[in-house]
Structures are given as C-alpha cells and as structure tokens.
Amino acid sequence: MASSKNVTTFWEWGRKIICVGRNYAEHAMELKNAIPTEPVLFLKPSSAYVKEGAPVLVPYYSNNLHHEVELGVVIGKQGVSISQKAAMDHVAGYALCLDMTARDIQDECKKKGMPWTLAKAFNTSCPVSDFISKERIPDPHNLKIWLKVNDQLRQEGHTSSMIFSIPFLVSYISSIIALEEGDLILTGTPKGVAAVKEHDEIHAGLDGILSMKFTVQKQNP
Ligand SMILES: CC(=O)CC(=O)C(=O)O
Numbered sequence: 584m585a586s587s588k589n590v591t592t593f594w595e596w597g598r599k600i601i602c603v604g605r606n607y608a609e610h611a612m613e614l615k616n617a618i619p620t621e622p623v624l625f626l627k628p629s630s631a632y633v634k635e636g637a638p639v640l641v642p643y644y645s646n647n648l649h650h651e652v653e654l655g656v657v658i659g660k661q662g663v664s665i666s667q668k669a670a671m672d673h674v675a676g677y678a679l680c681l682d683m684t685a686r687d688i689q690d691e692c693k694k695k696g697m698p699w700t701l702a703k704a705f706n707t708s709c710p711v712s713d714f715i716s717k718e719r720i721p722d723p724h725n726l727k728i729w730l731k732v733n734d735q736l737r738q739e740g741h742t743s744s745m746i747f748s749i750p751f752l753v754s755y756i757s758s759i760i761a762l763e764e765g766d767l768i769l770t771g772t773p774k775g776v777a778a779v780k781e782h783d784e785i786h787a788g789l790d791g792i793l794s795m796k797f798t799v800q801k802q803n804p
C-alpha cells in the first residue's frame with residue numbers, strides 16, 4: 584500500500600540506517616584492514632540522525648571522534664532478496680552523510696571482539712543532508728565526495744572507487760535485512776578519515792549537488 588508519508592523527509596521516519604564498512608580499498612588500507620571480499624555491515628539507530636543547524640556531539644567516553652563522509656542511498660520501495668537488476672527501482676534518492684566514529688572505542692571493541700555500537704551508534708553519529716532525488720544523480724558511481732575541517736581538505740574521493748556497487752549492496756543487504764521505504768544505506772567512506780574536536784566546523788559536499796556544515800560540541804556526561 585502506498586505510504587502517506589513523503590520519503591524526502593526520510594530522517595523523520597525512524598527507519599533503519601544500514602552502514603557498509605571498508606568499501607573503498609584506500610580507506611581499508613589506511614586503517615590497516617584487509618580489503619573485504621564481502622560487504623562489512625553494521626547498523627545505526629534512527630536517534631543517530633542530526634540535521635544541519637544542530638551540533639555533532641563528541642560522546643563523553645571518547646577522545647578520538649573521526650569524520651567519515653559517505654554517499655547515502657535512500658530506499659523508496661520495500662523489498663527482500665532484491666535482484667541486482669531490480670535494485671535501482673528500490674532507490675528513491677540519495678543524501679550526503681557522515682558516519683561519525685569514536686575511533687578509540689572502535690579500536691578497543693575490535694581488540695575485545697565486541698560489537699561497534701558504542702563507537703558508531705551514539706546520538707548524532709549520522710549527520711545527513713537534505714534528500715536528493717534520484718533524477719538529480721543519473722550516475723551515483725560518478726560523484727566526487729569531499730570533506731573539510733575548518734576549511735582544510737581532509738577527504739576527497741570518487742564513488743567510482745567503491746568496491747561493491749550500489750545495486751550489489753541493495754541486493755546483498757536485502758537478502759539479509761528486509762529493506763523498507765525510508766531506510767538509509769551508508770555506502771562507506773573514502774580515505775582521509777581523521778579526528779575532530781570541540782568547536783571544529785565540518786563542511787562536506789557532493790560536487791555540483793550540495794554541501795552541508797556542522798559544528799562539533801562535547802557531550803556532557
Ligand atoms: C572501519 C570503519 O569504521 C568502516 C567504515 O565505517 C567505513 O566507512 O569504511
């Protein structure tokens with residue numbers, strides 16, 4: 584049945600945020616991770632969303648919050664075990680996203696074999712831009728994506744470098760987790776991830792499409 588809600592405000596829907604890790608070889612290598620042969624997946628709750636105008640918070644338990652700029656894919660039609668051929672029919676559009684990561688906590692979790700929840704799923708860990716309709720991006724694998732901190736370029740990548748394409752990811756994820764209208768898939772970050780601190784200004788963009796700005800604040804315990 585068609586929904587009365589509009590997917591252009593996907594961040595208000597309370598749906599899933601499914602993140603792909605290590606989808607750019609140069610980023611996997613900068614963190615000394617193996618290049619994956621299958622997508623690495625993790626989740627963020629919808630409470631991770633933050634929109635421009637509100638601050639990105641450094642969790643009180645972290646001393647090393649990293650930026651990861653990523654292309655987000657907004658799902659427009661539910662599906663399970665979607666074929667790669669049909670995958671783009673399930674995509675409503677895109678968003679520019681940040682996968683904010685408490686790297687010190689993630690490193691500890693990796694050592695202990697624990698899940699990444701504290702490192703990746705805290706409040707404000709998913710800053711997002713406005714919705715970008717599918718029509719505005721005819722080829723999502725031909726986009727320059729960048730991020731500056733206090734006007735200094737930190738990340739610059741090209742979505743053509745993704746190891747796993749968007750149709751592959753939609754198909755693969757939907758064979759494990761049912762996709763619903765309003766879900767968001769973060770497609771992984773290019774190289775250049777680094778720390779931000781209180782009062783920094785993060786400016787990220789998709790060349791020729793849009794950019795967004797966030798300031799960083801320390802969370803009170
Ligand atoms: C190691 C990571 O944090 C993986 C990740 O999120 C990525 O985008 O790559």
Ligand SMILES: [Mg+2]
Pocket residue numbers: 602603604651653682771772
């Ligand atoms: Mg990421």
